[in-house]
Amino acid sequence: MDREVMEYDVVIVGGGPAGLSAAIRIKQLAAETGKDVSVVVLEKGSEVGAHILSGAIMDPKALTELIPDWKEQGAPLTCPVTEDRFLFLTNDTNSFQLPNALLPESLHNEGNYIISLGNVCRWLATQAEGLGVEIFPGFAAADLVFDDDKKKVLGIVTGDMGRAKDGSEKADFQPGMALMGKYTLFAEGCRGSLGKRLIKHFNLDEGRDAQSYSIGIKELWDIDPAKHKPGLAMHTAGWPVDTSTYGGSFLYHGDNNQVMVGFVIGLGYQNPYLYPFEEFQRYKHHPEIAQFLEGGRRVAYGARAIVTGGLQALPKLTFPGGALIGDNAGFLNVPRIKGSHAAIKTGMLGAEAAFAAVTADRQHDELTAYPEAFENSWLYDELYKARNFKPWMNKGLIVGTLMAGMDQKLFGGKAPWTLHNKTPDNAKTKKKDSFKPINYPKPDNKISFDRLSSVFLSSTNHEEDQPCHLTLKDPKVPIEVNLPLYDAPEQRYCPAGVYEIVREADGSSPRLQINAQNCVHCKTCDIKDPTQNINWVTPEGGGGPNYPNM
Incomplete structure (x- = not known):
């Protein structure tokens, strides 16, 4: 050509x-x-x-x-961090705050700025x-x-x-x-x-x-000015994910009465029924989080994979x-x-x-x-x-927190050992027979929402009549392998509703439908698919999300 x-x-x-x-x-x-x-x-x-x-x-x-001279040049770093707050969420209503004196140096944000990247x-x-x-x-x-x-x-x-x-x-x-x-x-x-x-x-x-990844799901909210605390950087660990799953949240109070709220889940999770988007939605109902969001308005949504292998x-x-x-x-x-x-x-x-x-x-x-x-x-x-943090956290929240804390506090990150990870995230997914489906609550459309209304807020758009950029190496694998062994986890790990198992009216002949127009380019499918059958390639330029201040 x-x-x-x-x-x-x-x-x-x-x-x-x-x-x-x-x-x-x-x-x-x-x-x-x-x-x-x-x-x-x-x-x-x-x-x-x-x-x-x-x-x-x-x-x-x-x-x-x-x-x-970035300040003089008008760089949009205008909201310095004024307070660090780290919470362990013990269940859907309770929590305790870790004293800042016990936080490792890595979680102290003096001199840093809350920004829209x-x-x-x-x-x-x-x-x-x-x-x-x-x-x-x-x-x-x-x-x-x-x-x-x-x-x-x-x-x-x-x-x-x-x-x-x-x-x-x-x-x-x-x-x-x-x-x-x-x-x-x-x-x-x-x-x-x-x-x-x-x-x-x-x-x-x-x-x-082996490289490891997480998925980060984020929303931008306009909140009640009376609840806004400019410069507050709050992180949580624990609920709603179990102690064997790597995950945590952030809630940052930026400029203009806005908060950035998000949840991160390591893509090495084992349970194929786990649904990162729904975990994020129910997390927002915890009283420590909901107190800031109630009466507010969600204005943007998005998701992106995060590289965490170190x-x-x-x-x-x-x-x-x-x-x-x-x-x-x-x-x-x-x-x-x-x-x-x-x-x-x-x-x-x-x-x-x-x-x-x-x-x-x-x-x-x-x-x-x-x-x-x-x-x-x-x-x-x-x-x-920082090299040992993620390998320690792969051993679970309790053991990981204790050992990573010791690594940072006692050795200053220079412990005389280096931990390793040899298993890619997709290979850590276990078969569905080892787990039960998770019953997630329905959204209330005030604090929690469904995926399609969320994707709408990402302003995602693709030219419909173009080759699908979510390619399958073998089109038979989703139905012959992923569905019977893992209950088609692509239905859940995708934060944009791209992958859908569709059945005929009589319930037979399931097929995988790929709604490529919904794709927010997070790359989670390329990473987490158990058989590595999905290959993400670039769609036409200009397609995908159009994030405003994310």
Whole structure:
């Protein structure tokens, strides 16, 4: 196929904090040295920030390194954390607060800010464009360009526009563009579709722990001003999930009488009947949470997978022609519940290595300076101290809390041992015969809601007549394997109602219906499907959620 070809020094896939920070850093270095280095950023969302969802509390350390005068430049970090509050919810009505003196350092947020990461990315995009970065929103990076021997990455191809469901070309068909770069930085976020392919193609995870993930489900609420406590950062553990399931919540009081409320569940859970969306909805009815939401109005909803494997699960970061940065590699500090500062820092480190290579007339080799710089950075030290948290928590809430607390309090994160995880999340799902279905309460449409009304608030939209981006390796597996063995858990782990078991009127002949238009691009199905039969690929650019202030 004839494609338009555009050539750049550096191609960056993803307009999140890692990709935008990388672009800014390259242009800063170019300006400082009088060099001309061309940079392009591709963003699959309809605009920068449209697909960005995070809690979020930001540690401004990396941002300050990148843009020291960010306050003067109007960065949307305007709500400092004023109070930390950590609760153990013992059941649906009771709880106890852990004294702040007993909280590990990772849960102290002095100097941090409650933010909308989407708005921070929108601001970073204006900074990048001011430096001469080209940003293409609405263009999904759908394929990789290799050399003839498939040993070097030469660039990417954006997705075709105007294909019908059957793959044929519609009247408005436009082939994707080839964006060629001397180096390509992949900043797609957690479980990036091209990042996943690169890890497999170059065996980047060889000798590493199995990566682990969580799903985070979030809502944005306008609440009664009398109940609003600007700067309050509240976290919980315990109910409604059992003590063997990794999970917890956040409730952050931001600006403008808004709270961000969310629930996180580790995707290594065993019970196929567990329903993360419903766990979140019933959690909001706990008196400690409901007190803030009652009388308020839910204004936004979304969900996103979170990478939680830590330092032991980081893949090799580089390959000939490019590198993984941000959550595409897995840079997240799990006990701190923070990753945006790590994304910014790794974007900067990858950018500095790429700039040095381009200005030395190199191309398509390995940016070995990037992982070397990471291993000598404050971020490596931070992630090293956090490395045992998730493995300890995999042993259950009680044992995990005690041991992770000892690890942090007694050893400062530098215990003389490192725990490992060798089992991927999908393989931890047990068969339905070991469990009973969970009876979840119906939503009251005041504090709790159903999935479809929630997806409506995400402003998710896809062109209906396009190839389904939720592909099945074997179309028989959902009915012949997942349904009889696991009661089709895709019906429940998806937070957007994408997967539905449909039966004929007589109750026979079940089939899997995929409502791809509902997809909020969380990637949970790609991770949690027990047989790894679902492969998430990019839909047409511009599709998916359109988050406002998430």
